[in-house]
Amino acid sequence: MASSDVARQPDQGTRPLSLAGHVGFDSLPDQLVNKSITQGFCFNILCIGETGIGKSTLMDTLFNTNFENFESSHFEPQVKLRAQTYDLQESNVRLRLTVVNTVGFGDQMNKQESYQPVVDYIDKQFETYLQEELKIKRSLHNYHDSRVHACLYFISPSGHSLKSLDLVTMKKLDSKVNIIPVIAKADTISKSELHKFKIKIMSELVSNGVQIYQFPLDDETVAKVNTTMNGHLPFAVVGSTEEVCVGNKMVKARQYPWGVVQVENEQHCDFVKLREMLICVNMEDLREQTHTRHYELYRRCKLEEMGFKDTDPECKPVSLQQTYEAKRQEFLAELQKREDEMRQVFVQRVKEKEAELKEAERELQSRFEQLKRLHADEKATLEEKRRLLDEDLSSFSKRKTAAQLLQGQSLAVNGKKDKDRKK
Amino acid sequence: MIERPDTAVPSIAQRNLEGYVGFANLPNQVYRKSVKRGFEFTLMVVGESGLGKSTLINSLFLTDLYSKDYPGPSQRIKKTVQVEQSKVLIKEGGVQLTLTIVDTPGFGDAVDNSNCWQPVINYIDSKFEDFLNAESRVNRRSMPDNRVHCCLYFIAPSGHGLKPLDIEFMKRLHDKVNVIPLIAKADTLTPEECQLFKKQIMKEIQEHKIKIYEFPDTEDDEDNKLIRKIKEKMPLAVVGSNVVVEVNGKKVRGRQYPWGVAEVENGEHCDFTVLRNMLIRTHMQDLKDVTNNVHYENYRSKKLAAVTCNGVDTTKTKGQLTKSPLAQMEEERREHVMKMKKMEAEMEQVFEMKVKEKKQKLKDSEAELERRHEQMKRNLEAQYKELEEKRRVFEDEKANWEAQQRILEQQKLDASKTMEKNKKKGKIF
Numbered sequence: 001m002a003s004s005d006v007a008r009q010p011d012q013g014t015r016p017l018s019l020a021g022h023v024g025f026d027s028l029p030d031q032l033v034n035k036s037i038t039q040g041f042c043f044n045i046l047c048i049g050e051t052g053i054g055k056s057t058l059m060d061t062l063f064n065t066n067f068e069n070f071e072s073s074h075f076e077p078q079v080k081l082r083a084q085t086y087d088l089q090e091s092n093v094r095l096r097l098t099v100v101n102t103v104g105f106g107d108q109m110n111k112q113e114s115y116q117p118v119v120d121y122i123d124k125q126f127e128t129y130l131q132e133e134l135k136i137k138r139s140l141h142n143y144h145d146s147r148v149h150a151c152l153y154f155i156s157p158s159g160h161s162l163k164s165l166d167l168v169t170m171k172k173l174d175s176k177v178n179i180i181p182v183i184a185k186a187d188t189i190s191k192s193e194l195h196k197f198k199i200k201i202m203s204e205l206v207s208n209g210v211q212i213y214q215f216p217l218d219d220e221t222v223a224k225v226n227t228t229m230n231g232h233l234p235f236a237v238v239g240s241t242e243e244v245c246v247g248n249k250m251v252k253a254r255q256y257p258w259g260v261v262q263v264e265n266e267q268h269c270d271f272v273k274l275r276e277m278l279i280c281v282n283m284e285d286l287r288e289q290t291h292t293r294h295y296e297l298y299r300r301c302k303l304e305e306m307g308f309k310d311t312d313p314e315c316k317p318v319s320l321q322q323t324y325e326a327k328r329q330e331f332l333a334e335l336q337k338r339e340d341e342m343r344q345v346f347v348q349r350v351k352e353k354e355a356e357l358k359e360a361e362r363e364l365q366s367r368f369e370q371l372k373r374l375h376a377d378e379k380a381t382l383e384e385k386r387r388l389l390d391e392d393l394s395s396f397s398k399r400k401t402a403a404q405l406l407q408g409q410s411l412a413v414n415g416k417k418d419k420d421r422k423k
Numbered sequence: 424m425i426e427r428p429d430t431a432v433p434s435i436a437q438r439n440l441e442g443y444v445g446f447a448n449l450p451n452q453v454y455r456k457s458v459k460r461g462f463e464f465t466l467m468v469v470g471e472s473g474l475g476k477s478t479l480i481n482s483l484f485l486t487d488l489y490s491k492d493y494p495g496p497s498q499r500i501k502k503t504v505q506v507e508q509s510k511v512l513i514k515e516g517g518v519q520l521t522l523t524i525v526d527t528p529g530f531g532d533a534v535d536n537s538n539c540w541q542p543v544i545n546y547i548d549s550k551f552e553d554f555l556n557a558e559s560r561v562n563r564r565s566m567p568d569n570r571v572h573c574c575l576y577f578i579a580p581s582g583h584g585l586k587p588l589d590i591e592f593m594k595r596l597h598d599k600v601n602v603i604p605l606i607a608k609a610d611t612l613t614p615e616e617c618q619l620f621k622k623q624i625m626k627e628i629q630e631h632k633i634k635i636y637e638f639p640d641t642e643d644d645e646d647n648k649l650i651r652k653i654k655e656k657m658p659l660a661v662v663g664s665n666v667v668v669e670v671n672g673k674k675v676r677g678r679q680y681p682w683g684v685a686e687v688e689n690g691e692h693c694d695f696t697v698l699r700n701m702l703i704r705t706h707m708q709d710l711k712d713v714t715n716n717v718h719y720e721n722y723r724s725k726k727l728a729a730v731t732c733n734g735v736d737t738t739k740t741k742g743q744l745t746k747s748p749l750a751q752m753e754e755e756r757r758e759h760v761m762k763m764k765k766m767e768a769e770m771e772q773v774f775e776m777k778v779k780e781k782k783q784k785l786k787d788s789e790a791e792l793e794r795r796h797e798q799m800k801r802n803l804e805a806q807y808k809e810l811e812e813k814r815r816v817f818e819d820e821k822a823n824w825e826a827q828q829r830i831l832e833q834q835k836l837d838a839s840k841t842m843e844k845n846k847k848k849g850k851i852f
Contacts, residue, residue: 014510014521020485024704026516029457031708033450038642041449064442087437090447136727141716219459280445284452296563303561310561331752335759342763346770357781364789371796378803389814396821403828
């Protein structure tokens with residue numbers, strides 16, 4: 001990169017200028033908004049709570065629709081998560097909503113590992129995004145963001161304090177996701193008990209160092225309402241999809257013999273506050289926090305794990321290319337080493353086997369030699385016997401001829417004698 | 424563990440709302456946040472000196488971006504092409520815009536202008552690189568976007584066609600930045616000349632396959648009609664002015680001639696309004712988006728591909744671009760492991776075969792040895808037998824002969840005894 005060719009002037013510093021008329025760039029936010037409306041929005045909400053605490057009902061009530069709900073049993077061996085995605089539309093705004101519910105949370109005898117599947121799910125969504133971000137050819141603007149933007153933690157309306165499972169779980173999640181604790185089934189708590197309960201919960205959260213989501217105060221237009229709402233946390237909610245006639249209106253409510261709990265009545269519960277804060281006012285902030293805080297933290301940790309740094313040991317800034325280069329060299333060297341090692345092992349084996357075979361050959365050879373000697377010995381013995389026989393044969397034939405000779409002589413003599421006698 | 428409902432495709436169901444939810448407020452939330460953040464835009468102006476670039480910028484933004492204290496590019500005579508930027512902050516209707524104007528004094532002014540686009544390309548690439556590095560850091564803070572979002576290219580109003588420099592520049596830059604060609608000082612052309620000129624230019628642009636910035640189609644039919652109208656006017660013929668004159672009692676920006684006033688903002692005089700509306704009021708955000716999603720991504724993928732596919736032959740790179748460089752390395756590692764396994768298996772095979780061969784040979788020689796040994800043994804045994812036979816025959820013969828001899832001896836003895844007897848008896852005289 002011939003950056004030295006570029007005449008990089010020291011930044012002249014941004015100077016403010018005044019305009020002599022209407023230029024028109026005040027439409028920029030509108031241009032941006034129009035773009036997002038065309039693209040559509042995306043929001044992912046995770047509900048953690050015990051079985052039967054009212055997660056699905058609250059979701060139905062919040063979003064005024066009937067999501068597919070599965071009633072779960074209390075006998076799940078492990079905590080599972082169930083995610084469902086829906087396309088919703090309100091006026092001209094399209095929202096792709098993903099609702100993730102825990103299944104079996106709090107049901108097991110041993111709840112030590114209960115938080116793990118939740119943490120794993122959240123991390124997995126971050127990981128998928130990170131992988132997409134690291135790809136060479138990527139399409140981030142088309143990417144369906146599945147990262148969890150908000151986590152509603154359902155607290156049991158015991159009226160006393162948080163359970164240890166609650167504290168443990170929230171502590172594990174507070175650096176990964178925006179936690180919004182809610183008191184579920186708030187229609188079982190009276191107003192005074194509720195006030196004490198909220199204070200107890202908040203103080204327990206603080207003393208245990210759990211960071212829950214605070215509604216942002218940096219924007220003047222919403223700072224005031226957010227401050228007020230922050231003071232009402234955690235929201236005590238009641239959910240209901242059934243409608244009851246109150247006065248002359250049909251309202252969402254729960255009918256009891258002693259009265260009707262109206263979901264959207266702010267005197268009865270904080271449902272409206274939750275809806276206002278979660279959806280109307282701060283949905284975009286929740287998404288932004290997820291992306292700029294929680295995701296960045298995950299990304300930073302992951303990259304550091306993989307050995308990436310921003311500066312090398314001499315504290316000089318290291319560019320991405322350099323890091324990749326270095327990693328690649330390391331990687332190639334490792335591959336080479338493995339290959340060499342394998343070859344070594346093989347060479348060793350070959351040597352050993354060769355030695356073995358040579359040994360066998362030698363043994364065979366010596367056996368061969370031995371047999372040869374045996375054979376030679378036998379042959380010698382045979383030869384000796386043969387020689388003896390030959391000797392005997394020859395001495396016998398000598399005797400025979402000698403005897404014959406004698407006989408011949410004596411016969412001749414006898415014959416003469418007889419001849420003489422006959423005369 | 425994640426459970427998804429049992430459908431073949433992750434079902435994304437449509438749901439109709441039965442009452443107020445409130446996310447229709449999302450656009451407002453986005454609006455609020457964007458205003459709070461503020462906006463930034465980088466505009467590059469390129470063209471020979473004297474084509475009215477600074478005047479046009481001042482007219483576009485209705486401000487003295489270029490003035491006596493901050494002279495325009497044509498006033499800053501350079502020996503070689505420089506790329507220089509000025510940053511200004513302007514506010515309107517609560518919206519803050521940090522505008523960076525990048526100009527190129529010296530462009531096209533030399534006698535030999537070959538490669539005068541190089542510093543421009545280098546500048547654009549260096550901004551991409553800055554952004555890439557900022558984006559790739561482990562600790563990411565705010566990533567200021569200094570990438571060039573739009574390049575206004577000024578064509579001299581010759582009335583004939585594009586110059587070789589024009590064509591060369593646009594060809595080299597259309598993959599790196601949104602190029603919007605403009606006919607400068609359009610008040611030297613009559614409407615008919617202008618029409619012909621525009622037609623000629625567009626023809627040449629198409630011939631040379633130059634990709635100038637294209638307006639995206641929208642879902643709205645009305646908008647699409649407008650867009651088509653704008654497209655027909657391309658390239659836009661503009662006139663700029665730093666001076667306000669009075670025409671028919673109105674104060675307008677314009678150029679005063681003895682024969683009349685060429686009004687900058689009059690649609691019948693030039694396309695300035697079209698440019699301003701398009702560049703600032705309707706498509707500024709889109710220019711930024713195209714820079715981010717297309718030009719920057721192009722740069723990035725080329726840069727990263729060069730890093731990861733170092734030394735790998737290019738025939739394999741097609742499928743590898745969909746992964747991150749690290750996933751790439753993981754895959755290569757797996758491939759290597761498989762390759763090594765295969766190699767190992769092959770070597771193992773060869774080894775086994777050779778061992779088998781050798782062992783077979785040994786076996787064969789052992790068998791041969793046995794065989795020969797057997798043969799020799801049998802041979803010897805046969806000889807033994809033969810010898811034994813011979814001896815037996817001999818012994819028999821000897822025994823027989825010796826028996827015979829003994830008989831003969833006996834006979835002889837008997838005979839001599841008889842003779843003796845006879846002698847004694849006087850039979851023998």
